[in-house]
Amino acid sequence: MFRYILRRLFYMLITLFIIATVSFFLMKMLPGSPLNAEDKLSEQQKAIVLEKYGLNDPVPVQYLKYLGGLAQGDLGISFAFDNTPVTKILVDRMGPSLQLGLQSLLIGSFLGIILGLIAAVFRNGAIDYTSTVIAVLGSSIPNFVFAGLLQYVFAVQLEWFPVALWGGFEYSILPTIALMIFPMATAARFIRTEMVEVLNSNFILTARAKGIGEAGVVFKHGLRNGLIPLITVIGPMAVSMLTGSMVIEQIFAIPGIGEQFVTSVLVNDYPTIMGTTLLFAFLFVVIILVIDLLYGLIDPRIRVSGGNS
């Protein structure tokens, strides 16, 4: 297991290196420059300012310099915020995104599993249909629609929660609900489908025949098998949740990372674009690793074959 993890870490580094390289050259293909007053500068002035940022070097030289910095953990200085290190921007902005992402992922998946489980156990009944309708609505209606609705009803009209902005826990409730609808619906759909199949399997029949109580059958034998496909989809979903939802962050005026990424692309803030991309990539590979390890936790057969391959 230890060697497996080591090997995976090595692959992670390679993946990050490739992502850094590809994004660097793609980013250089973006039109324009990071100058704000570009239309007001003479060619000579533009050259002087670009020289200061090292943007007059040939692209391969810029790339090598960037890699050199990266190797020392230096993500550079933002062009858009004077003299502000990119790491500071990322650290400041990751907090709200992570909090919202984790809250909505954990609560959403938990509720989704319960919803899917109930639907599977009472399949083809009223509860099942209700849960299916919730799941379909949840996965087909965009979360910003929910966000707007929640904001209008619970903040503007009922005044139960703050309208927007970021502060104590109460500020995170509405955006969390808006964000968790999708993981909840997805989890519910997957769990229901899987559980219906699992509950009809022979080993469940055997378990029942052995006299194990229904709760034991569903939770101990059924759910464990039903979780595997869910974990596969939750992985990528977790990344998008943790890295923030730009739209939700904008609607609730939350200073998160997703929204910062889009802004940095729009203003050609190269170091911030790279820093955010690498952070997203890092989270992605870490979560994939965690998911792979979780497979093994849920079904030891997967770990054994993974370890040997």
Next chain:
Amino acid sequence: MKLKNWALLLAFGLLLSVLVACGGGDGGTKESSDNAEQGATGTEDTATEGENVLNFVNGDQIPSMDPSLATDEYGFQFLGATMEGLYRLGENAQPVEGIAKDHEVSEDGLTWTFTLREDAVWSNGDPVTAHDFVYAWQRAVNPETGSEYGPYMMSGVIKNATAVSTGEAPVEDLGVKADGDFTLVVELENPTAYFESLTTFGTFLPLNQKFVEEQGNKFATSSDTLLANGPYVLEDWESTSNSWNLVKNEEYWDAETVQLDKMTYEVVKKPQTGVDLYEAGTVDRAPLSSDLVDQYATHEDYTVEPQTSIFYLKMNQTRNEALANKNIRAAISRAFNKEAIVNEILNNGSLVANGIIPADFSRLPEGSPDAGKDFREVSGDLVTYDVEKAQEYWEKGLEELGTDTVELELLGDDGESAKVMGEYLANQLSTNLPGLKVTLKNVPFEQRLDLDTAMDYDLLISGWGPDFLDPYTFLNLFLTDGENNKMGYSNPEYDELINATTTELATDNVARYENFLEAEKILFEDAAIAPIYQKAVAQLQSPKVEGVIVNPFGPTYEYKWASVGSAE
């Protein structure tokens, strides 16, 4: 096996708790939460007797509080509130007393001697001296600083600024010297009638050399690494902050005049969210996007604030033969309904533009026959929507070209309203001018700038906001080979009139304005450009926001004389 399972579960649990800890406990979050609480309680503060607080939203973060490096609206806004240059813009954009009490101009208009007040101090207690101006201005043009606005604002104005900014002369050669602590002598390249208004601009603010050098790279990246010498101090700010406050600067030399105790700011990018916060009483002003205007136009707090940016069609005379023809250009500039654009597409109070100098921007100087009148009013409507006339010009143009069809490409950026406007213009032009086919090209703003510079377009929707209070800021755009001309327009008579305003007529403001009026007429006789609209901002603003001056350039709002009214 079981033990290993538990170990993994434990590891996963630990990872989760670390992530949660990051989420809840980092400095940035804590800081913004503190501020959010302040913001939320701000309205209550307002109601408290004796506390004068206003709460605002800001469309974005403040990217820079360094006067030499700031280039954007928000940077200049908060620099204007926290700092003071030689003069400050008062009502009707008239420069009023700042760090300078008064000044003398030499007869040739080249040497300006400013007498500074002796009671002005920085927020660290140091006096504000002439040396602070010398240091700041030298820093702004020093190529090592990498300032974008420094060279742009000072080149051709301050003596030797161009040579210094390109590294050809040492910074000491810049035409600004301190004669003792409280006398500043500025030598100009040419007599510059609008120099007094320039001294109010962010790039010309002073800097405390000792403090700036102490802070090094950290200078102006947070409240702690900033100094104020103006009416307010910036509190709880870092360059990445989404909320901050302006608090009355008790050390300001004119603190008696300042009535507001505090202004709170929250970054809100979505207009609907701003409006919801306004309705909830959390903020006192919220800008409206065009889709919200219909809904709130009848709201009792609805206001429209005209601005001084002009948007117009640039017509490139070098890429497409048709646009080299004056009649074709004259036809295009009259063939689209501008009323419909401002009322239907923009729907935010923007005004129809029939010239290049915006309304309510510049007034004719004393001594002119029309002294005190608005430039736009005196110059009149130089090109208006008129399909009949457009078609006359069009036919004449086609005849001269010996064709009956013309194809043009209309370039614009890919913002939502820019796209709609492009479609509308293309439709209007091809409907009203038979034989004209307009194809649309919408690209990101940055690429639009590149294509503009490369003159790789036929028609281009362009905009310009003034950088100083003089018609020259607009009219120099169209000089032959000007940096911003980039459309192949050239008229020696126009060049001569505009150039004279900075040379032989530089000290005769009355004659300068006559030249400006004449030059603007020539620009439209040549049908060089087709003006579309003058921008405005629609918003909800609480009646308790009083005494705020809206500036035509520099910081959008001037809060020195602002107060909290009694209205609720």
